[in-house]
Amino acid sequence: MKRGQIQMTETIAVLFIFFILIFFGLIFYYKYVDSSIKANQDQNLEKRAIDTTTRVIFLPEIQCGGGSGGTNVYCIDLLKMEAFQKVLPDAIDDYYFNLFSFAKITVQEVYPDSSKLWVVYDKPKKDFTSKKVTYFSAALQDTSIIAGSPVTSFGYVTVEVYS
Amino acid sequence: MVKNAHKRGQLDLPFNWIYVLIAGAVILLFFVGIVVKQKESSGQQLGTEVNRLLESILGAAASAESTKVVVQTAGLANEIIYFQCTEGVTEYGIQGKGSPISDIVTPLFAPGKIQTKELFLWSLPYKLPYKITDFLYLTAPTIQYVVIGSDPRGQEFMKESKSSEDAAFAIRVVSVDDLGSFSPTAGMEMIRIVDYTGSAVQAGSPVPSGLQQKGDEEVSAVTFGTGIVTFFVKRGTLWESEGSTALFSLGGELDAVHYAAIFAQHKQMFDCGMQKALLRTGYVSKVYQEKGKALIASPVSQQGVCPVQMSGLSGLLLNHHTLAQACVGLYPDNCIQLVQAAAELRDWNRITWEAGCSPLY
Numbered sequence: 001m002k003r004g005q006i007q008m009t010e011t012i013a014v015l016f017i018f019f020i021l022i023f024f025g026l027i028f029y030y031k032y033v034d035s036s037i038k039a040n041q042d043q044n045l046e047k048r049a050i051d052t053t054t055r056v057i058f059l060p061e062i063q064c065g066g067g068s069g070g071t072n073v074y075c076i077d078l079l080k081m082e083a084f085q086k087v088l089p090d091a092i093d094d095y096y097f098n099l100f101s102f103a104k105i106t107v108q109e110v111y112p113d114s115s116k117l118w119v120v121y122d123k124p125k126k127d128f129t130s131k132k133v134t135y136f137s138a139a140l141q142d143t144s145i146i147a148g149s150p151v152t153s154f155g156y157v158t159v160e161v162y163s
Numbered sequence: 164m165v166k167n168a169h170k171r172g173q174l175d176l177p178f179n180w181i182y183v184l185i186a187g188a189v190i191l192l193f194f195v196g197i198v199v200k201q202k203e204s205s206g207q208q209l210g211t212e213v214n215r216l217l218e219s220i221l222g223a224a225a226s227a228e229s230t231k232v233v234v235q236t237a238g239l240a241n242e243i244i245y246f247q248c249t250e251g252v253t254e255y256g257i258q259g260k261g262s263p264i265s266d267i268v269t270p271l272f273a274p275g276k277i278q279t280k281e282l283f284l285w286s287l288p289y290k291l292p293y294k295i296t297d298f299l300y301l302t303a304p305t306i307q308y309v310v311i312g313s314d315p316r317g318q319e320f321m322k323e324s325k326s327s328e329d330a331a332f333a334i335r336v337v338s339v340d341d342l343g344s345f346s347p348t349a350g351m352e353m354i355r356i357v358d359y360t361g362s363a364v365q366a367g368s369p370v371p372s373g374l375q376q377k378g379d380e381e382v383s384a385v386t387f388g389t390g391i392v393t394f395f396v397k398r399g400t401l402w403e404s405e406g407s408t409a410l411f412s413l414g415g416e417l418d419a420v421h422y423a424a425i426f427a428q429h430k431q432m433f434d435c436g437m438q439k440a441l442l443r444t445g446y447v448s449k450v451y452q453e454k455g456k457a458l459i460a461s462p463v464s465q466q467g468v469c470p471v472q473m474s475g476l477s478g479l480l481l482n483h484h485t486l487a488q489a490c491v492g493l494y495p496d497n498c499i500q501l502v503q504a505a506a507e508l509r510d511w512n513r514i515t516w517e518a519g520c521s522p523l524y
Contacts, residue, residue: 047215047219051219051223054222054226055222055226057226058226058227058228058297060293060294060295060296060447061446061447061450063294065293065294065522071228071288073228079454079457079458079461080450080451082453083452083453083457084450087446087450087453091449095268095442095443095446096446098267098268099268143522144457144458144461144462144463144464144521145463
């Protein structure tokens with residue numbers, strides 16, 4: 001082999017190793033960025049789940065009234081909730097999507113009638129990559145049965161958020 | 164031959180070194196560029212993350228009714244947090260860093276800019292007559308509120324400026340008889356005059372001498388008349404009016420609208436926050452209209468005096484809902500009638516409660 005050929009082969013070998021190292025570096029960097037983005041997305045979804053749940057707990061549209069304009073926390077007025085179900089389809093895109101985004105909110109009665117289930121809000125995200133579910137228990141009040149004293153049953157609210 | 168080879172060697176050596184230096188410099192520049200870009204984007208990312216955190220904190224405080232919270236922001240002491248609201252959209256975040264937060268739901272009332280180690284958050288329910296939403300107020304220990312006049316609302320503000328649950332929550336409020344002799348307490352960066360007399364602050368009148376050396380953005384005032392509020396800003400040594408607007412509320416204790424006027428630095432933020440609240444009123448009133456129909460049709464409304472009492476409900480709810488929508492469309496012109504309709508509904512609810520029938524709320 002001539003000296004020039006040897007030098008050329010050396011240069012190519014050095015360049016090859018250099019590009020291999022650059023390639024590994026880029027793969028490592030890509031993996032790092034990808035995992036940190038995923039961790040960030042998970043964190044954001046968890047945050048959104050908590051935010052959405054807080055908003056549902058204190059939502060004036062379904063909260064029980066305290067009699068003087070006040071409200072009771074962890075209590076759902078069934079008449080208001082059913083009224084909200086009727087109002088929501090026309091208002092979901094204009095307003096309530098800003099409040100709950102892609103989510104599903106359901107209320108399940110546990111006692112006395114565990115077969116009762118209400119879907120309060122349903123805006124699914126097609127091709128969602130992850131989902132977080134949170135629950136909280138609530139009293140369910142019906143003011144349409146006995147005048148002046150609401151009939152209370154018990155249930156829980158499920159808040160599912162998608163990303 | 165030997166002579167030629169020597170010349171080639173002389174050429175080869177510097178060429179290789181020059182090549183290595185240029186390639187090395189290019190590679191170094193490439194990595195330096197990446198580091199600089201990374202630093203820039205991580206700064207922006209950090210800003211966005213802090214803004215999101217701020218959104219979470221404000222969202223939680225706004226959702227929970229009647230809360231007083233102190234948020235430690237010592238890490239942001241060198242940053243300016245800004246708040247602005249235009250056409251029903253509040254935008255806030257750290258100035259110049261990250262993506263700001265936009266919010267069309269929560270009525271938020273705050274100074275235009277805050278630079279502080281602590282944020283005070285306070286929320287109060289807005290009722291018209293039932294609960295519509297929660298108002299969120301933001302302030303800081305570097306903002307001093309100067310109450311003038313002996314109005315019960317001013318006394319209530321002084322009482323409510325502290326929290327019984329958290330000693331750190333202490334809005335700086337002082338009461339003065341004569342604004343002319345007032346000098347701000349040391350360390351106060353912003354002064355807000357809250358005038359219940361209606362005469363201490365007037366358009367074109369001089370700003371008290373103790374406040375004249377402060378910047379225009381650091382001094383503002385609000386005066387309360389009967390159902391009307393007027394906003395003032397400092398322009399040089401004189402007060403300039405930003406305009407007046409009616410207080411769309413039923414009054415009473417802890418009136419959310421009264422506090423909104425105190426904590427919103429400018430009229431624009433007050434109007435914008437009110438528009439957000441009134442937009443929500445349109446939706447909540449529709450829910451109550453539907454609830455009213457179900458209540459009227461329910462067996463409970465057929466007992467005793469309830470049928471007579473319930474007969475007026477549909478009309479009241481329809482009126483309330485129609486006026487709420489008209490108010491949103493033509494704020495503030497059509498909103499006075501909405502407050503009257505809310506008062507009628509409140510009276511109906513009280514009478515229904517006393518009659519032993521199921522009230523609306």
